[in-house]
Amino acid sequence: MLLGLLPGIEVVGAAADGDEAVRLVAELAPDVVLMDLRMPRCDGVEATRRIRAGHPGTEVVVLTTYADDDSLFPALRAGARGYLTKDAGAEEIARAIADVRSGAAGLSPQVQRRLLESLSGQPADPQRTDPQPPGPERPPARAGLSDGLPAGLSAGLPDGLTAREAEVLALIAEGLSNAEIAAELFVSPSTVKTHINNLFAKTAVRDRAQAVAYAYRHGISRSS
Structure with missing residues (x-):
């Protein structure tokens, strides 16, 4: 129905x-x-x-x-x-x-997260099944990579990714939707889509699942 x-x-x-x-x-x-x-x-x-x-x-x-x-x-x-x-x-x-x-x-975002956890060998958190909404418990939006991604990445991002594109990729790897990424970074959803289109083209991934795997392989995640 x-x-x-x-x-x-x-x-x-x-x-x-x-x-x-x-x-x-x-x-x-x-x-x-x-x-x-x-x-x-x-x-x-x-x-x-x-x-x-x-x-x-x-x-x-x-x-x-x-x-x-x-x-x-x-x-x-x-x-x-x-x-x-x-x-x-x-x-x-x-x-x-x-x-x-x-x-x-x-x-779904939770399935993307589970795939990332499996790739990284980290156990799934049974208490966390949905992406956390933006709010006071989330860290503030970051101007660059140094606060949100592993140290040193900003000096050598793969495939010509910009700092912002890598940050968006890290949030995709966390399982966040476009709307949640926009709220996290204080930008519009259309800006997020533009970053995603650009990073997909640069990294030759076809979808968010491949993007999650790519983020893990290159250490572009806040849990790395």
Whole structure:
């Protein structure tokens, strides 16, 4: 019902389990499948694997209650390009669908953070599932890198990144949305988009998930 109200989205079918999902994809050839993980007979991971193998033109976005490692990583390895939890609102779902259709990844901020934690070997904080909103407990916006990123980076940023672009990249790696980055840095959301477009072009990453991995590889994060 929610999807049917979103502009630009037509719901062409609904499946009760993974086997039916695979059959309907073959019959209806949808652009995107929103996939649950816990289903009878054929679960979401196996259904995703079969869909991506047999119908590569159909992208899969997982929409599930579960965000633990045993759910997240098998789904991504099976070929899911997006992963949302069921508290996602209509705007976040629509954005994930648009992202995967354009070739990007549609990952919620908490999933991006979990991927970064896995890459860095840091344990996930079970008490922190959503990005912290800007407020008095957050550090003030920084004019440069020295306060927010590892020392020495400003002297040798990779791929021609500017100090501000690296700072935006570090906040992406924390899982912040564009609006949250704008509030953090006291700039407009359009300015944040410009920085993101520039840093994506310079680093040759396609989406925020790749940007998170890039930030970790180059030590561009406030936790590094």
